[in-house]
Amino acid sequence: MRTVAVVGTGLIGTSAALALSARGIAVHLEDADHDAARTAAALGAGTVEPAEGPVDLAVIAVPPALVGPVLADCQQRGLARCYTDVASVKSGPRADIAALGLDTTHYIGSHPMAGREISGPLAGRADLFEGRPWVLTPTPDTDTDTLNAALELVALCGAVPVVMDAAAHDRAVALVSHTPQLVSSLVAARLEHAEETAVRLSGQGVRDVTRIAASDPRMWIDILSANAGVVADILEDVAADLGETVAALRSLQAADEAKRREGAQGITEVMRRGNAGQARIPGKHGAPPTRYATVAVLIGDQPGELARLFGDAGRAGVNIEDIAIEHSTGQQAGLVQLSVAPSAATGLTAALRERGWSVRD
């Protein structure tokens, strides 16, 4: 693959274009908002000049409801030999494409399972898809060259291809993406009118649970409109669990000891089920979940501290698998939690202490 057109240069389009450009692909950028395309080009994602002839692949990165009309326009212009889209839902766009009577042989639905809570080209990152699943939804109509072009796109973006049926995809993302989005919003919504003194105490737990509550409602209304029934079914199950959890909490306050025991069992059971579900979430690169050891290091809030810490970990020969940073309110310091292989934790702790770092026990 040598030439790609990216139509829609928001977060996802720009991220894909940055990854492709970095691999030497000639990327032509288009957006209904010319400023968005020009911004993406200025970031090094490609050129706003149109291609001279049909490109090898066009990536349509617009809101789900616009995939059909935009594909119709692109095919009519003969923009590309093959087409894909990246919408977060797959059945709706497919139905629109069928209703518009478009060529489905040279089109394949796709969805990178990576995103951010912010939109637009400036949020684009070349490594956004690195190691993340990227779903492809071919049908019996899809020709081999189109499937191969999409597979090449996924590989060039460093993602892991997963082939699925569109309806199964939509059920899966209802569970792992759409419901978590709404639950995150619901938890964060409790903070809207909370006392400032309470919100100031926020630690890492509430930050983790509410990170995606910062997402743009305009994008999500498009996604949820196309998957509303499935998400509502899952939220109904969550509501039933919530009802039982509330009842268990009320029992915990009862005078009767047997009732209190029943309440404790109810809460233990919901937390046990949570532990079991959380343990099933795959680790990096889709590998089975790995238990990492955490080495917690106190760092000063000044330029270069993180780089110095990573440098010292590297010199100790330790691969950092993940990091989390906890900022303490009103203090010029943060706690960096380095996730490393369990066998490396003791050596890393010793090496960092030797270099003067304050490592928590």
Ligand SMILES: NC(=O)C1=CN([C@@H]2O[C@H](COP(=O)(O)OP(=O)(O)OC[C@H]3O[C@@H](n4cnc5c(N)ncnc54)[C@H](O)[C@@H]3O)[C@@H](O)[C@H]2O)C=CC1
């Ligand atoms: N944001 C996320 O976390 C993820 C989003 N997606 C999907 O990717 C697609 C794009 O989402 P984002 O990049 O987040 O949105 P975005 O809002 O950052 O970008 C969408 C872009 O499409 C452009 N656009 C709208 N109508 C157009 C048209 N007719 N022709 C050309 N350009 C047009 C807009 O001007 C905008 O620049 C959506 O279908 C979304 O469901 C997929 C994975 C993750």
Ligand SMILES: O=C(O)C(=O)Cc1ccc(O)cc1
């Ligand atoms: O921020 C995250 O962790 C996400 O998982 C975001 C996300 C949002 C929408 C998608 O279609 C895919 C991924």
